[in-house]
Amino acid sequence: MDTKWVTPIGDEGLYEINTGKWRTFRPVIDCTKCTSCAICAFFCPVSAVHRQQQDSTKLCFDLNYCKGCGICAKECPRQAITMIREEEA
Ligand code: SF4
Ligand code: SF4
Numbered sequence: 404m405d406t407k408w409v410t411p412i413g414d415e416g417l418y419e420i421n422t423g424k425w426r427t428f429r430p431v432i433d434c435t436k437c438t439s440c441a442i443c444a445f446f447c448p449v450s451a452v453h454r455q456q457q458d459s460t461k462l463c464f465d466l467n468y469c470k471g472c473g474i475c476a477k478e479c480p481r482q483a484i485t486m487i488r489e490e491e492a
Contacts, residue, residue, distance in 0.1 A: 422449050426471035428486040430464055436483035437462065443475035443484060 430443075439460045444452035451469040455461045476484035 421467060422470040423451075423465075423467045426466070426469060427489055428471040428473060429466065429469065429489055429492050430471070430473070430475055430484045431487055431492075432462060433483045433485065434461065436481045437479075438481060438483075440480070443479050446474050446478040448472065448474065 439454075439462065441452070441454075441462065444450075444462065447469075449468045449470060451465045452462055452475060453465060455463050471486065471489075473486045476482075476486050
């Protein structure tokens with residue numbers, strides 16, 4: 404089963420919760436400010452912040468699961484993350 408977030412409750416049994424569908428804002432990282440400390444990843448409630456496969460010093464967001472809550476932007480000590488409206492992305 405290729406799912407990340409499942410819940411054991413409900414008549415359907417296990418099913419995927421695709422939290423990215425809730426998003427109205429998305430996070431964007433300013434790489435000139437980011438120090439790759441990964442504090443944003445620590446605070447993300449859905450573990451949607453990952454290190455890039457091509458360059459592990461850079462982070463990226465899994466938009467299938469990022470729900471646009473903005474916690475990462477609030478917790479970033481460098482103010483390197485900006486939340487922008489999906490329509491503007
Ligand atoms: S918390 Fe800010 S500085 Fe640290 S990795 Fe995330 S975006 Fe970069
Ligand atoms: S906006 Fe929220 S869900 Fe998306 S990466 Fe940041 S902390 Fe995670």
